[in-house]
Amino acid sequence: MxxxxxxxxxxxxxxxxxxxxxxxxxxxxxxxxxxxxxxxxxxxxxxxxxxxxxxxxxxxxxxxxxxxxxxxxxxxxxxxxxxxxxxxxxxxxxxxxxxxxxxxxxxxxxxxxxxxxxxxxNPVSQQENAPVPVKERNIVIQLESDQHRVFIGSQELFLTQKEFHLLQLLLDEKGKVLSRELILDKIWGINNVEIETRAVDACISRLRKKVKSVLGHDVIEAVPGFGYRLTI
Missing domain, CATH: 3.40.50.2300 (Response regulator)
Structure with missing residues (x-):
């Protein structure tokens, strides 16, 4: 098809x-x-x-x-x-x-x-069909890559394709600071001088708000001059 x-x-x-x-x-x-x-x-x-x-x-x-x-x-x-x-x-x-x-x-x-x-x-994670569970203060964040679904505890989080892959990348590299340029390359797939890093900042902002709406606090940290990291 x-x-x-x-x-x-x-x-x-x-x-x-x-x-x-x-x-x-x-x-x-x-x-x-x-x-x-x-x-x-x-x-x-x-x-x-x-x-x-x-x-x-x-x-x-x-x-x-x-x-x-x-x-x-x-x-x-x-x-x-x-x-x-x-x-x-x-x-x-x-x-x-x-x-x-x-x-x-x-x-x-x-x-x-x-x-x-x-x-x-082809999601960012190499384990495409395996759920990726992450515990955060006794709450499990689970990504179902084959269905493109995200659950925080029992609540489903509705993400766009880019937001899903961004969260997956942050989970795969949790604790590491990821530069905007690296995120742009990994998630958008091509170097786009028109979008540059504004797309990354906008996507991060939307993702942070959605995750925070469930968890009640931020787990994505902005590192000035470097990029972003997941603080779980």
């Missing part, structure tokens, strides 16, 4: 281009120009990846990310005609996984899609 990708853009020419290059790369592509149609399409198609224009005539892409997260944790790649730090950071904070500026290189876009989906199918 082909991997399904949902493309959302108000420009039919962009949709045709994405459909052509992604189909040539072996993906099954569905397209729409309407943000309002996205929730129903997600439920019908169940895409593995969503490519989302940030400016739609009927929706704001950043706001739409938050709506999408109510239906799926599939990775989201944002498309934008603006090379704006504010939009990039807002996109990552809302739950997006990547940000591509128009006009984009077709080869680079396909490479990013492949990197995202490769990470989705």
């Amino acid at each position: 082909n991997t399904k990708i949902l493309s959302v853009d108000d420009d039919p020419a962009i949709l045709r281009l994405l459909e052509m290059v992604l189909k040539n790369a072996g993906y099954e592509v569905y397209s729409t120009t309407s943000g309002e149609m996205v929730p129903s399409l997600i439920q019908t198609i169940q895409p593995s990846l969503i490519i989302l224009d940030i400016e739609l005539p009927d929706s704001n892409g950043i706001d739409l990310v938050q709506i999408i997260r109510q239906y799926t944790q599939a990775p989201i790649m944002m498309l934008s005609g603006k090379n704006s730090d504010i939009e990039k950071i807002s996109s990552f904070h809302s739950g997006a996984d990547d940000y591509v500026v128009k006009p984009f290189s077709v080869a680079e876009l396909v490479a990013r899609v492949q990197a995202i989906l490769r990470r989705l199918g």
